[in-house]
Amino acid sequence: MSDIDRVVTVPIGPQHPALKEPESFMVDLRGEKIDAVRIRFGYNHRGxxxxxxxxxxxxxxxxxxxxxxxxxxxxxxxxxxxxxxxxxxxxxxxxxxxxxxxxxxxxxxxxxxxxxxxxxxxxxxxxxxxxxxxxxxxxxxxxxxxxxxxxxxxxxxxxxxxxxxxxxxxxxxxxxxxxxxxxxxxxxxxxxxxxxxxxxxxxxxxxxxxxxxxxxxxxxxxxxxxxxxxxxxxxxxxxxxxxxxxxxxxxxxxxxxxxxxxxxxxxxxxxxxxxxxxxxxxxxxxxxxxxxxxxxxxxxxxxxxxxxxxxxxxxxxxxxxxxxxxxxxxxxxxxxxxxxxxxxxxxxxxxxxxxxxCFSCTDRMVGVRESGTESRGAGRKTMTWEEVSRYGVEWHKARGLDFSSLGIPGGIEA
Amino acid sequence: MDVQAISAELQTRFSLPEGALKVQRATRLWVDVDMAGFPALFDHIVKGMGFNILCTITGLDLGADLGYIYHLAHDCGIMVNVKTRSPKGSTVKSVTPYFPCADLYERELVDLLGAHVDGLGPGPRYPLPEDWPVDEHPLLKDWTPKGATPAGDAPAAGAPAATPAQPASPPPAAPAEKGSTPA
Structure with a gap:
């Protein structure tokens, strides 16, 4: 089999310089030509x-x-x-x-x-x-x-x-x-x-x-x-x-x-x-x-x-x-x-x-990795809307920006 | 093509019960049909009446049942919304033989509402991640995230707390991201 006949799979994305938003293209190539493409979306799904x-x-x-x-x-x-x-x-x-x-x-x-x-x-x-x-x-x-x-x-x-x-x-x-x-x-x-x-x-x-x-x-x-x-x-x-x-x-x-x-x-x-x-x-x-x-x-x-x-x-x-x-x-x-x-x-x-x-439009969940865990599987945590709010406030607070006085939903003290 | 004529034709051909057809306006018709009558009615609307645009499929949590609305459009601008329902856990036929683009719409039904779609080919999940639990469907009305902390309890796990190693200071200005799409 010559190199040109061999199928090589090139992953493009979900993060790739050629893409403006996260999406995944698994491209099967014969030489420079595309044999087949498998596309995966959903990386921007926000519920x-x-x-x-x-x-x-x-x-x-x-x-x-x-x-x-x-x-x-x-x-x-x-x-x-x-x-x-x-x-x-x-x-x-x-x-x-x-x-x-x-x-x-x-x-x-x-x-x-x-x-x-x-x-x-x-x-x-x-x-x-x-x-x-x-x-x-x-x-x-x-x-x-x-x-x-x-x-x-x-x-x-x-x-x-x-x-x-x-x-x-x-x-x-x-x-x-x-x-x-x-x-x-x-x-x-x-x-x-x-x-x-x-x-x-x-x-x-x-x-x-x-x-x-x-x-x-x-x-x-x-x-x-x-x-x-x-x-x-x-x-x-x-x-x-x-x-x-x-x-x-x-x-x-x-x-x-x-x-x-x-x-x-x-x-x-x-x-x-x-x-x-x-x-x-x-x-x-x-x-x-x-x-x-x-x-x-x-x-x-x-x-x-x-x-x-x-x-x-x-x-x-x-x-x-x-x-x-x-x-x-x-x-x-x-x-x-x-x-x-x-x-x-x-x-x-x-x-x-x-x-x-526009994959933001297309996907419309926030997956948050707990500190010290793998990015997939058991390390993933699902958050309620209130938790997302609190997470955002705490994240900024840890970096010197305290928004808690604004009073946001989710049980955060005004 | 006239929406009243379409409504009359569907009524005559399928003997739909009273209230099953509703003309909302000149370009909107709603048809309610049970699952047994759905395949024939859908086939006729698509192949017999030329509604060859599947705008999308909406899934609904109706308590004991899942509801499905197939939004079909015609080049003349009229949209026929075909509504059907089936008990949770039962299967619904895939419409990908009519509309290959229905693949992602039906995967949404599977992921977000737990629908069982008969005839949907193999492929990646959409839109949920591959490691998302197969028995959790966020658009079901009784769905709550497993492991979620009730509001007002301890801070969410993963939320970074200020520590001595991370002194409070103004965040550095984010560098302009090359290749990003600014608004």
């Missing part, structure tokens, strides 16, 4: 669904927003839509427009972030520097509109917590104009820069049939010719009032996924101009009950990475009976194995990055 059952709806809104640091608004909005539907709340139109503005700004920062990561993965760090510099404009704008760069906390049951002042509208348009020019430059680059085109073309192939069969979502699916977008197909917020194109591409590879995201950025700029032009005056919230009636609802939200699905079941109390989160990355994991088939090991980082994975 958020269980946590929601033990908290009030108000607390859950902020907890769910922390499912992900990038598409935090997507999760918050998907969740709140389900709760509002159970409660029969009719959100004011102005609030719907504000939510849509924040959602689309989030899409810009997510897609620009992705473009930079993609550049980094192929050794094109100049692109990373440029796109992340540009992305700062939208991050600063989000901070001005909501008070935060991420985890905006702008949603509240029945509407939004903050209005957008009239003098902020031109500021939004200024950022849109600036980023549109920059995106045109990146599109030209994607069309003409041979290094980029040749490095991404034919890499991570996923046919339309496979994308449909494997349940792929978002830009990853649309880059394989799948014409689906929840904003158009199952419209919510202000999307029924807006004109926009669902960007699809038939390259079926990483290059196509780049084209789709750049095209979606251009659509988002158009959407934002329409929103600023059409946003009506009026209230931004209606009164919402603390107790949510018995009932259930499921919402679909087109997050930057694809369709986000939240199911909520109310039991007539202040706490939900069940919350279920399906993040887009979970839907796209089945397609990653297919994309890597017969590919090269060196392509793995960009192929994985090209679905714009």
């Amino acid at each position: 958020i669904e269980k946590g929601c059952e033990t908290r009030s709806y108000t607390q859950d809104l902020y907890l769910v927003e922390r499912v992900c640091g990038i598409c935090s608004f997507s999760h918050s909005t998907a969740f709140i839509h389900a709760v509002e539907e159970i409660a029969g709340l009719e959100v004011p139109v102005r609030a719907k427009y504000i939510r849509t503005i924040i959602g689309e700004l989030e899409r810009i920062h997510s897609h620009l972030l992705w473009l930079g990561v993609a550049g980094h993965e192929i050794g094109f760090d100049t692109l990373l520097m440029y796109t992340w510099r540009d992305r700062e404009q939208v991050m600063i704008l989000l901070a001005r509109l909501t008070g935060n760069r991420v985890n905006y906390g702008i949603n509240t049951y029945g509407g939004v917590r903050r209005d957008i002042a009239p003098d902020m509208m031109p500021e939004i348009l200024k950022v849109v104009d600036s980023l549109e020019e920059r995106t045109k430059h990146y599109i030209e680059l994607a069309m003409r820069e041979q290094t980029l085109i040749q490095r991404l073309s034919g890499v991570g192939k996923l046919s339309k049939e496979d994308a449909l069969f494997l349940g792929t979502v978002g830009p990853t699916a649309r880059a394989s010719g799948v014409d689906r977008d929840a904003r158009r197909d199952d419209p919510y917020l202000a999307y029924p009032d807006l004109e926009f194109k669902v960007v699809i591409d038939d390259h079926c590879d990483v290059y196509g996924r780049t084209i789709v995201r750049l095209g979606e950025l251009m659509q988002t700029y158009s959407i934002l101009r329409q929103l600023i032009k059409k946003i009506p005056d009026g209230p931004i919230t209606v009164k919402a009950p603390r107790r949510i009636p018995e009932g259930e609802a499921v919402s679909r939200y087109e997050a930057p990475r694809g369709e986000d699905v939240h199911y909520v079941r109310g039991n007539g109390t202040e706490k939900p009976e069940r919350v279920k989160v399906r993040a887009p990355t979970l839907a796209n994991t089945a397609s990653v194995g297919k994309m890597l088939e017969d590919g090269y090991l060196a392509d793995l980082p960009i192929v994985v990055a090209a679905i714009d994975p």
Whole structure:
């Protein structure tokens, strides 16, 4: 047997320089080519669904927003839509427009972030520097509109917590104009820069049939010719009032996924101009009950990475009976194995990055190793929420930061 | 495609009991079916009516039973939520022959609720770690972490206490992590 015929298994992750978050790929190689991949997720599972059952709806809104640091608004909005539907709340139109503005700004920062990561993965760090510099404009704008760069906390049951002042509208348009020019430059680059085109073309192939069969979502699916977008197909917020194109591409590879995201950025700029032009005056919230009636609802939200699905079941109390989160990355994991088939090991980082994975979203338990024990098996300890709180306070206290006077839940003395 | 027409077709074809179908809005239909009738109804919705998107599967602890909701969507935007239930300990058929992407959704049901899924192929656990006890399912309503200390008792084991060897001092600034994804 020649060396080239021998199968060698290379473990990539859960901790690996090529990965931004912990996940495990056991890659069987014949020479440089990938024979098979076994993927293991779950390293970021934090028990958020269980946590929601033990908290009030108000607390859950902020907890769910922390499912992900990038598409935090997507999760918050998907969740709140389900709760509002159970409660029969009719959100004011102005609030719907504000939510849509924040959602689309989030899409810009997510897609620009992705473009930079993609550049980094192929050794094109100049692109990373440029796109992340540009992305700062939208991050600063989000901070001005909501008070935060991420985890905006702008949603509240029945509407939004903050209005957008009239003098902020031109500021939004200024950022849109600036980023549109920059995106045109990146599109030209994607069309003409041979290094980029040749490095991404034919890499991570996923046919339309496979994308449909494997349940792929978002830009990853649309880059394989799948014409689906929840904003158009199952419209919510202000999307029924807006004109926009669902960007699809038939390259079926990483290059196509780049084209789709750049095209979606251009659509988002158009959407934002329409929103600023059409946003009506009026209230931004209606009164919402603390107790949510018995009932259930499921919402679909087109997050930057694809369709986000939240199911909520109310039991007539202040706490939900069940919350279920399906993040887009979970839907796209089945397609990653297919994309890597017969590919090269060196392509793995960009192929994985090209679905714009978010494993925090996907996994949503805190395992703590007791001092002096092994990291697996009997040394692992499960903690209650109160213990987690106390652990955090003690951990910081031992390092000179005493938060105990703040009074946190779990029996900690105020 | 109209949600009322879908509801009428399912009613006619499967003679569902009163209250089994609920149109929530123009793009939401809920169907309640017992486990015996589930395979035929599911097959018809997927293959006969073209609901070829499995958005996810939700598992529920319903006391003596486990509940399952299959969230199926159509390209036209309508979502049909097929609800069924079976006693805890009984098996439910895997839908991976229809949707390979159901693999991870069903592994979640197994890990978090203790469902028995017939036809689910071999593979790693998801989302719990491989050394997590096989009989502990965190989403069951009566689940409590084994070995957990009730609130207000002694500090949690593993929580680092300040010691002479670890004087109280401001923590050093965390170095910027190369390759991390800042927000």
